[in-house]
Amino acid sequence: MKLLLALLRRDIILAARQGGGVGTAVGFFLTVLVLLPIGIGPDQATLQRLAPGVLWITLLLSVLLSADRIFQQDFEDGSLEVMAMAPASLELVALTKAVAHWLSTSLPLSIAAPFLGILLNLRTEIIWPLTLAMVLGSFALSLLAGIGASLTLNLRRGGLLISILVLPLYVPILVFGMSATAGNPELIMPSLLILAAITLTSLVLAPIAAAAALRAYLR
């Protein structure tokens, strides 16, 4: 447990210091949200209708943009080999690194997104459901991004391939995330529960898949 906390702390420090992946993701998020109202025009009703969907899609793409950071650098500098020789299973290493990605990138974005949604004239009564759905869903996004990152480990500029591999897995999160925030109060609770179920399933299965891919690359 202590060794996983050490890994978590190191990955978060690295994400904060290097900036590259996380900074790009945040910058991309802000750019889209600022440019969109200018591109669509000042019609407030249109913006309001589009806002939740735009926020979700931007969140998905921002998470994907920083996904290749999860394993690639550790693979290139040999850290991953040393980690494979530690008394911790590679599944737990993969889980911890996905959690670090969530804490350093997806979680801050998903907390900030609903409030940045004010730029898009987001209806105030769906700010809370949207925040909850995004916090839940973003954890699954990071876990699934870990699968894509491990599968494209030794590919330079594997970012596009990660998107193609992982986006199909993101569709259910997008569907239920949207239904929680579409404005129908009866749908909020069931949608959040299904999102939680998706997240819990990913929590169990994604590290296993990612560790299998990592083993194949280390061989």
Add this chain to the structure above:
Amino acid sequence: MQLTASNLACERGGRTVFSNQNFSLNSGELLQLTGPNGSGKSSLLRLLANLGEPSHGKISLEGGAPDLTPGQQAHCIAHSDASKSALTVTENLVFWRDFLGGGDLMRALQAVNLAPLADYPAALLSAGQRRRLALARLALVPRPIWLLDEPGVGLDDSAQKLLAALMNGHLREGGLIVAATHVPLGLDPDKNLHLGAAP
């Protein structure tokens, strides 16, 4: 403690790198691996570290911790140095100490003479200093088996002597070392294994 490889063969990318290799190594012994480029020295070390599966044969360890694989009781210092440029020397070592299961930070810094640079970012280190940072893992976390792949690359004379002293100390404490090298290590190997030319 005895590390034994019997009838070991390795295949990479459909090509047999080496086959039918046997050796056994006891506590306090140094095995020196030699052979031309591509003869499979690094591949053999990776097999010993459990980072790959031998295509044939078996690696066994007697007298080690029964619930750990040989790889989990070994240090493998390969060509990449597994350190992060964005962290300082101390932060790098503290991470590996906590991740690999505890050790003495000051002893490790002194063993490779990096104590004066402890608070430097690893990005500012020279190639030889980065190599020493990687070697510091050996002194940091006690593990019985050391697998060294060209450990002396990039080291100056005094650092070579530090490395030899470090290895000597480990052997005297009953450790095992397998070192692949093209240059003399500065101490006499107990056993030699020469891998033939690449086919």
